[in-house]
Amino acid sequence: MSNQINLKNNFSNDKARWDSLQQSLLGLYGKDVFTSWLQNINFTKINFNTLVLNVKTRFIRDWIVAHYADKILDLYKKTRYKYYKNRVSDLRKN
Numbered sequence: 001m002s003n004q005i006n007l008k009n010n011f012s013n014d015k016a017r018w019d020s021l022q023q024s025l026l027g028l029y030g031k032d033v034f035t036s037w038l039q040n041i042n043f044t045k046i047n048f049n050t051l052v053l054n055v056k057t058r059f060i061r062d063w064i065v066a067h068y069a070d071k072i073l074d075l076y077k078k079t080r081y082k083y084y085k086n087r088v089s090d091l092r093k094n
Contacts, residue, residue, distance in 0.1 A: 011045065017079045018043035018051075024075050025068075037064060041072075051076055 022041075026034040041064065044052040051073075055061050064072075 014046050015043050017076070021072070021075050021079065025072070028071070029068075038068060 022034075022038065025038045029038065037060070040055060040060075042054045044054050046052070053072075055064060
């Protein structure tokens with residue numbers, strides 16, 4: 001039971017970090033870009049020092065990886081010192 005609580009708390013903390021990061025992205029890129037591309041990125045989990053995010057389509061995934069993934073990674077590294085890489089996948093793969 002203790003492990004389940006810790007895992008749930010870790011997810012909540014990681015989700016809160018992601019929510020904060022999204023607010024940073026809004027400030028950085030502005031409302032139009034944020035609502036078009038970044039708002040609907042969904043936090044999934046942290047898995048072996050990988051930030052796992054999901055989007056609805058492969059096209060959106062490819063666009064985000066090409067244009068925003070490096071900045072997302074930079075911002076997330078500031079909140080998690082052990083973080084190394086990110087992975088964005090489209091929901092059809094899950």
